[in-house]
Amino acid sequence: MKKYYPIMLDIEDKRCVVIGGGKVAQRKVESLLYCGGAVTVITPKVTEELNNLAQNGKIQIILREYTSGDLKGFDLAYVATDNQRVNNLCREEAKQEKVLLNVVDQPDMCDFIVPASVQRGDLTIAVSTNGKSPMLSRKIREDLEAVYGEEYTVFLEVMGELRQLVLTEWENIHHRREFFQKIVYSDVLDRYRNGEIQDLKSYILETFLKRSV
Ligand SMILES: C[C@@]1(CC(=O)O)c2cc3[nH]c(cc4nc(cc5[nH]c(cc(n2)[C@H]1CCC(=O)O)[C@@](C)(CC(=O)O)[C@@H]5CCC(=O)O)C(CC(=O)O)=C4CCC(=O)O)c(CCC(=O)O)c3CC(=O)O
């Protein structure tokens, strides 16, 4: 069985090229933009949404078919046409130019594949089936969205702030670990979700910090 290595890639301002301008290309472009990628789309035809993104200066569109040399200078590349010849040419070029390539209709030609993901502030939950069933990835993503709601955005913000505080102020790693463990494994999130707690940060500070110092 093929193994993919899951990583969190910082693509802020990295140059990403997408060959093709249909529905699938659009989905990949949207996720790249969400993470701050600098996106260029090369395609003779685009969806209305991609066109709007270009009008608003969010992406650059080059309105023509792929030609050899188009991947040069990019960090990441996606081919989202349904043209086998273009897939093959891009695969060749990506290898030569050492650009990581995703071929949306051929997992066996990909350097990387894209998981389904849930984003809750700084929390990312990603799901992949190694390409076996993208529909199943989607379904699991939907299930996760129902379980991990917006309260995780707030919770994680508070945990991040507390961690900064504790890392600089507490010397003993065992105390720090125990402190975080108590909060994360408590019923605080359930109670916040049920509306029993109004201000999550104050509640956590009062309940857990007082007890620990
Ligand atoms: C290998 C991979 C390469 C890659 O794109 O990176 C790939 C490949 C292919 N997808 C196909 C079809 C569909 N893809 C989706 C949806 C998504 N596809 C995504 C990723 C991936 N798709 C990578 C593997 C991910 C994994 O490991 O699980 C998601 C998760 C992320 C994203 O695209 O952003 C996004 C869900 C996002 C979300 O909703 O959260 C749907 C469902 C829908 O449309 O709603 C369908 C129709 C139903 C079905 O076929 O299951 C086809 C066949 C085309 C055909 O039939 O001709 C191929 C090619 C092939 O398999 O040969």
Ligand SMILES: NC(=O)C1=CN([C@@H]2O[C@H](COP(=O)(O)OP(=O)(O)OC[C@H]3O[C@@H](n4cnc5c(N)ncnc54)[C@H](O)[C@@H]3O)[C@@H](O)[C@H]2O)C=CC1
């Ligand atoms: N990975 C995934 O998540 C999924 C992949 N697919 C596959 O992705 C492919 C694309 O799907 P859609 O976006 O729905 O197709 P589409 O037909 O809507 O879009 C294809 C795009 O490619 C462009 N194109 C065609 N020839 C080109 C060339 N020589 N150079 C540059 N651009 C060119 C077209 O102008 C069009 O914008 C299909 O092969 C499909 O099987 C389909 C669903 C999901």
